[in-house]
Amino acid sequence: MTRSLVSVPGTARRGDIVDVRAMIAHPMETGYRMGPNGVAIPRRIITRFVCTYGGEEVFAAAFFPAVSANPFVSFSLVATESGTVGFAWTDDEGQTETASAEIVVS
């Protein structure tokens, strides 16, 4: 089971720019490494990350094997309304992990 860690401020004033950080535990196996028996370790990476705010996509990223294990990304959002900030990571096998955080905008 993968674990994710997201950071969104709990409260913000309308119009504020808030910092958002998201990280997920994942090996991000590049597919370029050899195992101890000389067999290539198959590639297994997260290829896509999406952040939604109030149900709308506000940030997305495409990852390649050069992104470190336990991929971390930080970006910002304009606090427009109280609601849910959702995060979703999809790996190359099509499995998706999600996380979410609530933000209260006054």
Place this chain on the structure above:
Amino acid sequence: MKAPTTRHPAGLEPAGGPSLGRRAVLAGGVGIIVMALPLRALARPSLQEAVAGFTGGAPVNAGRVKLTVPPLVENGNAVGVTVEVESPMSEASHVRRIGLFNEKNPQADVAVFRLGPRNGRARIATRIRLATSQTLLAVAELSDGTYWSSEANVIVTLAACIEDLS
């Protein structure tokens, strides 16, 4: 090469027969390695090709983008990278995409980020792998269709994916 000739008298077997076979195998092995290197190098698109794939061949100007990487990295497995683009991030003028590319990893692409006016600020940070000391390039696509870039040199003392270095 006296040993084989003494073991096999002339005429019965070609001088150095068995060792020639071994040599041929060795030469073949070396040949395969020598062949594999350029093939692998060819398999990786160059930095310019990767950027052209991102921009669709549009010209890339230098400036407006600030790529921040530590100049000397001890561990290439996790290198903190920050990209900041000068942009008001309004509906009329914002950054659409930021692409991050490298010069010498097995693959030129690192990540592509999609942004919009709701981000408020065109600034992203992530952690990447670097196989060796090299140049990194960040390219930003603005909403007016222009491309801007910035590059940075990094010295890596402990490389990521050492097995891949030739």
